[in-house]
Amino acid sequence: MTGLVRENAFEAVIGLLVVAVAAWFILFAWNRTGGGIDDSFRVKALFPSANGVSVGTDVRVAGLKVGSVAAQRLDPQSYQAEVTLALNDHLKIPSDSTAAITTEGLLGGTYISLLPGGSETPLKNGDVIVDTQGSVDMMGLIGSFINRSGSEAPQPAAPGLGTMDEPAAR
Template identity: 70%
Template sequence: MKTLIRENGAEALIGLLVVLLAAWFVSFAWSRTGGGGPADAIRVKALFPNAAGVNIGTDVRVAGLKVGTVAAQTLDPASYQVDVTLAIDPKLKIPKDSTAAITSEGLLGSTFIALVPGGDTTPLKNGDTIIDTQGSIDMMSMIGQFINKSGGDAPAGGGTLAETPATGK
């Protein structure tokens, strides 16, 4: 048995290092993707008509700064809207009448949920629902509408023959 350990000690050590590295990677990935958010986070819900681009771990921001993550999302069977659970930093006292909008950092930027604080003195607490929300905008459909309506009300190909100048005859 001792000779077996001596002969395979290096392989066993390398195997142990690989397992430890894999455990560290799983822990790192879990924390970077939100992993459900911190245990002490304030969990509030928001109903969105369209949540395209939002996944578990998506940032929640106030004034451009990350204040939380998306912890869960489900389809509400009554309204067919996306029920998104936000895990927000408990140190922040975000007003109860705040609004939430799904937006992006630009045409090719990542999607995030922007919270716009309201004026209420009562802060959000666990289980509250943000009423005023705006879903994500379908950029491809907007570009398609712009392209299809770029000519105005005039028919394609210019005007009619009655609008052409006379040749003098």
């Protein structure tokens, strides 16, 4: 029996190391995706468009992460995206704050930016942020910019060429 343990000791140590790394990775992923956030309160925000937002998306104030998206669903009354935000409990964000879905640049990721208001009363668990701005459709904006042919007014015909209804001047 001791000979068997000596022969397989190296494999046992490697197996134990693999199990320890897997447990560390699971714990890291749980905390990173917000599964381990227990010191948070939840508020809701209704957005007309929530493109690019999913569970785990960052919520930031002044560029710093203060929470993450905990859930999202379609509000059956208003047909808007109802996004539940899990915010750090130690923050006292004013109740008249605004929420906007923004990107880090043309190719950057999407996050929800909170702009604190001036109210003395802070957001509490279960409150709703009413002043929101949905995501901007970047592909639609780029497409409309590319397909735009200049000014809005119709261009006059060049002198001497005429139009379809009148013959060209000679």
